Amino acid sequence: MGFEDVKKLWMNGRLVDFADAKVHVFTHVIHYGSGVFEGIRCYKTARGPAVFRLNEHTERLYNSAHIYRMEIPFTRDEFKAAVLDTIRANEFDACYIRPLAYRGFQSLGVNPFPCPVDVFIGVWKWGKYLGPEAVEQGVDVCVSSWTRMAPNTFPAMAKTTANYANSQLVKMEALVNGYSEGIVLDVDGYVSEGSGENIFIVRGGKLLTPPLGASVLPGVTRDSVITIARDLGYEVQEASIPREMLYISDEVFFTGTAAEITPIRSIDKIKIGEGKRGSVTERLQKEFFAIVNGTIEDRFAWLTPVPVSVAAKS
Ligand code: PPE
Numbered sequence: 001m002g003f004e005d006v007k008k009l010w011m012n013g014r015l016v017d018f019a020d021a022k023v024h025v026f027t028h029v030i031h032y033g034s035g036v037f038e039g040i041r042c043y044k045t046a047r048g049p050a051v052f053r054l055n056e057h058t059e060r061l062y063n064s065a066h067i068y069r070m071e072i073p074f075t076r077d078e079f080k081a082a083v084l085d086t087i088r089a090n091e092f093d094a095c096y097i098r099p100l101a102y103r104g105f106q107s108l109g110v111n112p113f114p115c116p117v118d119v120f121i122g123v124w125k126w127g128k129y130l131g132p133e134a135v136e137q138g139v140d141v142c143v144s145s146w147t148r149m150a151p152n153t154f155p156a157m158a159k160t161t162a163n164y165a166n167s168q169l170v171k172m173e174a175l176v177n178g179y180s181e182g183i184v185l186d187v188d189g190y191v192s193e194g195s196g197e198n199i200f201i202v203r204g205g206k207l208l209t210p211p212l213g214a215s216v217l218p219g220v221t222r223d224s225v226i227t228i229a230r231d232l233g234y235e236v237q238e239a240s241i242p243r244e245m246l247y248i249s250d251e252v253f254f255t256g257t258a259a260e261i262t263p264i265r266s267i268d269k270i271k272i273g274e275g276k277r278g279s280v281t282e283r284l285q286k287e288f289f290a291i292v293n294g295t296i297e298d299r300f301a302w303l304t305p306v307p308v309s310v311a312a313k314s
Contacts, residue, residue, distance in 0.1 A: 002124055002125045002126065002127075003018070003124055005090070005124075005125065006018045006090060006122070006123065006124050007089065007090050007091075008086065008089040008090055009021040009086065009120055009121065009122045009123075010082050010083075010085065010086045010089075010120060010121040010122075011118070011119070011120045012073075012118055012119060012120070013074070013082075015085065015086065015089050021120065021122070023104070023105065023118075024105045026105055026108060027102070027103075027104055027105045028102070028103035028104060028105070028106070028107075028108065028112055028115040029102035029103050029104070029161065031108060032103070032110060032112065032162075033160065033161045033162030033165065034068070034102060034103035034112045034115075034160075034161075034162075035100050035101065035102035035103070035160065035161040035162075036061060036064035036065050036068060036070065036100070036101050036102075036158060036159060036160050036161070037061070037064075037098065037099060037100040037101070037159055037160075037161060038057045038058075038060065038061045038097070038098070038099045038100075038159065039057075039096065039097070039098060039256075039257040039258055040052065040053075040054065040057045040083070040096070040097040040098075040099070040257060041094075041095075041096055041097070041257050041258075041260075041292070042087050042092065042094055042095050042096075042097060042123075042306065043094055043292045043293055043294070043303075044093040044094040044293070045293055045294025045295075045303070045305075046294055046295075047294060047305060048093070048305055048306060048308065049087060049092065049093045049094060049095075049305070049306040050292075050294060050303035050304060050305050050306065051083065051084070051087070051097070051303070051304045051306065052220075052257075052292050052302060052303060053220050053224065053302050054080055054083060054304040055080075055304075056220045056223070057220055058076050058079055058080055059076075060159060060218065060220065061079075061099060061101065061159070062076060063157070063158070064157075064158040064159045064160060065101055065117070067155055067157070067158040068158060068160065069113075070101060070103070070112075070117050071117060072101050072117060072119060073116075073117060073119070074119060079099070079119075080304075082121055083097055083099065083121055084304070084306050084307065086121045086122075086123050087123055087306050088306055088307075088308075090123055092123060092125065094125070095123045095124060095125050095126070096123065096124055096125070096126035096257070096258065097121065097122075097123050098121070098122045098123070098124075099119065099120070099121045099122075100119070100120055100121075100122075100161075101117055101118070101119045102117070102118055102119075102161070103115040103116070103117065103118075104116045104117070104118035126258060128260075129196070129256065129258035129259040129260070129262070130180045130181060130254075130259055130262050131180065134180065134259075134262050134263075135260060135261070135262055135263075135285065136277060137263075137265070137276070137277070138262070138263035138264055138265030138275075138276055138277050139179075139180040139181060139254075139262060139263070139264055139265065140178075140179055140180060140264075140265060140266045140269075141174065141179050141180055141181045141182060141183055141194070141264055141266070141267055142173075142174055142177060142179040142182055142183070142267065142268050143182070143183050143184075143185065143243060143246070143267060143268055144169075144170040144173055144174065144182035144183065144184045144185070144195075145173060146166065146169045146170050146173065146182075146184060147184065147185055147186070147187055148166060148184045148185065148186050148187070148192040148193070148214075148215040148216075149163065149166050149187075149215055150186075150187035150215070151187070151213070151215060154166070156212075156215040156216060156217060157212065157217070157218055159217055163217075166184075167195040167196060168195070170182040170184050170194075170195040171195040171196070174195070181194050181195060181196075181197070181254070182194065182195055183199060183246070183267065185243060186210075186214045186215045187215070188240075189242070189243065190210065190214055190240045190241055190242060190243075191210050191214070191240075191241040191242070191243060191245075191246060192210055192214045192215050192216055193210065193214075193215075193216045193217065193219075194254050194256070194259075196256055196258060196259065197219075197254035197255060197256035197258075197259045197262070198210075198216055198217065198219040198221065198222040198254065198255045198256065199252065199253070199254055199255075199264075200222075200225065200252070200253050200254075200255065201241060201245065201246060201249040201251070201252050202249060202250050202251035202252070202253075202278060202280045202281070203245075203248075203249050203250055204250070205234065205235075205280065206234065206235045206236075206237070207225075207226075207229050207234055207235065207236040207237070207280070208236075208237050208238075208239050208241055208245075209222060209226070209236070209237075209238055209239075209241075210238065210239075210240065210241055211238040211239065211240070212238075214240065219255055219256060220257065221255040221256050221257055221259075221260065221261070222255050224255075224288065224300075224302070225255050225261065225284055225288070227300060228284060228287050228288060228291075229284060231299075232283065232284075232287065234280070246267050246272070247267060247268075247270045247272070249272060249273070250272075250273045250278055250280075251263070251272065251273050251277075251278030251279075251280055251281050252264040252267065252272050253281045253284075260285075260288070260289075261281065261284055261285045261288055263276070263277040263278065263281045263282075265277070291303075
């Protein structure tokens with residue numbers, strides 16, 4: 001996985017050695033999925049490492065905690081500074097960032113209230129999520145036999161560890177059947193998302209993506225792609241997508257922090273479009289990667305540079 005070069009993690013306000021970043025087995029989150037988290041990427045640019053949409057990820061983390069009645073014991077500014085500190089302490093020029101706020105060690109039993117809210121931030125080098133070729137070649141996926149959690153069961157707008165029980169069922173089923181990923185339908189049978197990605201379809205030059213009511217995570221990459229696409233002159237709509245519309249789309253792609261923009265070339269062994277990355281997907285990828293890698297102007301102010309002179313606490 002590439003944890004070998006991770007030197008430090010941030011835990012509850014201080015940087016600790018990788019080997020010391022441990023929790024007790026009686027920690028509440030292990031038993032009851034009482035954690036909220038983020039996945040963020042830091043990209044290498046000519047002007048040094050830069051974190052992609054740190055403000056939006058921070059906001060979503062605090063929103064997830066709010067939904068679960070968790071008080072994160074750090075301000076948003078302290079949290080953001082901690083993310084930058086952690087990257088710097090590891091001397092990474094590019095990495096994946098995993099913050100997690102969770103109910104800690106105090107007592108067991110479903111009631112989480114007696115447990116403290118602990119926070120850690122880990123970083124590591126994470127390459128291409130769905131394989132090294134995926135971003136150019138596209139991936140072969142299936143529609144899952146599992147359904148995404150229904151509204152008013154597990155809130156999809158909260159990125160909680162508990163939601164990933166459903167994601168794991170989707171992912172494992174896809175993998176054992178020889179697919180890279182599964183697309184999961186919502187409780188009404190409409191397209192929701194991938195186990196760890198949002199999804200877009202392209203038909204007649206127009207983009208469609210499921211609305212937030214379809215039990216999707218409000219993806220930061222989803223929002224970025226909507227913004228970039230509109231800026232480039234494409235029409236984008238949030239709309240319910242019936243399963244069969246996937247098969248007759250010109251292009252389908254996943255978006256996510258880990259997956260970035262990954263084309264889908266077949267679904268349930270049905271070829272999508274030409275069976276390879278489509279031109280709209282490629283155009284969006286080109287713009288997205290140019291922004292995150294800092295080779296064109298950061299016109300939406302999405303990058304936070306990692307300052308070279310932050311004093312790392314230890
Ligand atoms: N839906 C789900 C279920 C999801 O997990 C992610 C991110 C997204 C959509 C896209 O959201 P965003 O990253 O904000 O664009 N999945 C994260 C975790 C993947 C993992 O295996 O862990 C990620 O991409 O970081």
